[in-house]
Amino acid sequence: MRNKRFDLSVTVSNNTISVSRDPLDCEQNRPCDIYWSIPTSGWNFDATAGITFKNDEPSPQFNRHRDTTISVWHCSNQNSLEKSYRYTINLVNASTGLPLTKDPAIQNHSGRQG
Numbered sequence: 001m002r003n004k005r006f007d008l009s010v011t012v013s014n015n016t017i018s019v020s021r022d023p024l025d026c027e028q029n030r031p032c033d034i035y036w037s038i039p040t041s042g043w044n045f046d047a048t049a050g051i052t053f054k055n056d057e058p059s060p061q062f063n064r065h066r067d068t069t070i071s072v073w074h075c076s077n078q079n080s081l082e083k084s085y086r087y088t089i090n091l092v093n094a095s096t097g098l099p100l101t102k103d104p105a106i107q108n109h110s111g112r113q114g
Helices: none
Strands: 003-012 016-019 032-037 043-045 052-054 062-066 071-078 081-094 099-102 103-110
Touching: 003 081, 016 032, 016 081, 052 062
Parallel strands: 003 032
Antiparallel strands: 003 016, 032 071, 043 081, 052 081, 062 071, 081 099, 081 103
16 A cells, blocks of 8 residues: 655744644554645755654654755654654754744554554
């Protein structure tokens, strides 16, 4: 079965990050691929930590990788534990280097408690 794909938009207005789905509610028992993109000009994902997960232990659910551009970040979600995962979006202003963060959530539905 092919992974479900979620495309999330990350925008910046008045130095505040918004994400199109917060929390992102993943379907039960189905792995998914999540893509974050930034349509707001002048902002990029942090090159090494664009998306980081806060409570992805003891059974890691997310494989993180940056896409080919600095405005797209991708991760694969195993979705094998029923749990809400907090993550951080780390952006950098391309002109000033100013960092900006937001802490949204992903809700996994696997039927197995984590």
